[in-house]
Amino acid sequence: MTGAKQRERTSPVWLRVAQREVRVRTRSKALWISTVAMVVLIVGGVIALHVFSGRTTSYTVAVVSPGAEQTVTAAARTATDVKLESRYLPDRAAAERAVKDGDADAFLVLDDTAGAHAWHLEAKGKPAAELQGYLAQAVAAQTMQQNAQSLGISLPDVMRGAELTPGQLDSSSDQAGFQYGVTFVFGLLFFMSCQLFGTTTANSVVEEKESRVVEVLLAAIPTRSLLVGKVVGNFVLGIVQMAVFTAAGLLTALAVGGVPHLxxxxxxxxxxxxxxxxxxxxxCCLFAGLGALASRTQDVQSATAPLQMIVTATYMVSIIGKGAVVTVASYVPIASTVTMPARVFAGTAAWWEIVASLAIAALFAALTVRIAARAYRSSVLHTGSRMSLLASLRADRAEPVATRSAGV
Structure with a gap:
């Protein structure tokens, strides 16, 4: 007997069931296609975030006089989120032609006819608001400087007390968009895992019932070993897939650099x-327990409907949840899977809140696992009409006797 076969014979039964689940699931094309597609979307999303968040808008302004060129230069020094540059042209006709041909975004000219002394910003359409704003500030500053000098007045004395210093009482608004995006991604990943591996677990249970394979399996291994193996197999696959998604996103963010709030x-x-x-x-445990209530694959959806609603509600909270809704949901088991990490990102969760949420989730997990295991044991051999959850919990079905001893 080879070493591999010896280890297989001596390994716990639930572990062999889990290994079988992993082998079967990894042969599924749907699993590989969905995993690769999601990795591509995550990598592409991070790259797009880097490109668009770091992109600076550039404007070229045509000028025909040194004064206009100085104005554009002054505006460029004050611009923080755009890039301004001037293009000196010989006359007004050349400047207008450059704007019409798309070689310049606008044309800045000083109309000094008949003593008007008025600045004009001409564009092919309506001038961009940010371009107009920066140039207007530069024109105002230069004009006041010139007027103050002509009147013999000190410009600093005129402008004393006119400064407006911006302040910020709450910095959370700066990352509001990122907070929404992070929460949405967490919710989407959790929803996809539940749909892919949770529903697969439920369908696997029902298929074995419908084909009576489960009767053969339970004649050889304990019910608990079969349940634990199925849950562990799909659980491990889900964890591995989630780790791959997380690693893909973080490694891409580190590679491209410049991602805000990294x-x-x-x-x-x-x-x-x-x-x-x-x-x-x-x-996963709940899907296995509720799936055992159905006797046909057609009944899986109705048997798992309550759990599907909870998973969908968690996903919806990640999309539309705000304020107090997210705070309350961060303490609600299953929903806290998405909402508490989102609060950690936003910086609104204290350490004791994280611990309390984890403790509540752990207690809920222990309780629901016991309920799911009891429902599974009571209904996995039930045939005929779909069994209700309450009836399965009240049932007192004896554990099928295995033909050979097997440890959990």
């Missing part, structure tokens, strides 16, 4: 994996 994203992603272990493990 430190907060890394910290919240770590907490998401911690909460995901509890939340996804709970969901």
């Amino acid at each position: 430190g907060s994203i890394v910290a919240s992603s770590g907490w998401f994996l911690v909460f995901y272990v509890l939340g996804f493990g709970t969901v």
Whole structure:
């Protein structure tokens, strides 16, 4: 007997069941296609975020006089989110032609006819608001300087007390958009895992019931070993897939650099994996227990409908949840898988809140696992009409006797 076969014979039964689940699931094309597609989307999303968040808008302004060129230069020094540059042209006709041909975004000219002394900004359409704003500030500053000199007045004395210093009472608004994006990604990943591996677990249970394979299996191994193996197999696959998604996103962010709030994203992603272990493990157990209530594959959807509603509600909270809704949901098991890491990213969760949420999730997981295991044991051999959850919990079905001893 080879060493591999010897280890297989001596390994716990639930572990062999889990290994079988992993082998079967990894042969599925749907799993590989969805995983690769999601990795591509994550990498592409991070790159797009880097490109668009770091992009600076550039404007070229045509000028025909040194005064206009100085004005554009002054505006460029004060511009923080755009890039301004001037293009000196010989006359007004050449400047207008450059704007019409798209070689310049606007044409800045001083109309000094008949003593008007008025600046004009001409564009092919309506001038961009940010371009107009920066040039207007530069024109106003230069004009006041010139007028003050002509009147013999000191410009600093005229402008004393006119400064407006911006302040900020709450910095959370700066990352509001990122907070929404991070929460949405967490919710989407959790929703996809539940749909892919949770529903697969439920369908696997029903298929074995419908084909009566489960009767053969339970004649050889304990019910608990079969349940634990199925849940562990799908749970491990879900964890591995989530780790791949997280690694793809973080490594891409580190590679491209310049992604805002990267430190907060890394910290919240770590907490998401911690909460995901509890939340996804709970969901897998519930899918197995509720799936055993159905006797036909057609009844799986109705049997798992309550759990599907909870998973969908968690996903919806990640999309539309705000303020107090997210705060309350961060203490609600399963929903906390998404909302508490989102609060960690936003910086609104104290350390004791994270611990309390984890403790509640762990207690809920222990309770629901017991309920799911009892429902599974009571209904896995039930045939005929779909069994209700309450009836399965009240049932007192004896454990099928294995033909050979096997440890959990």
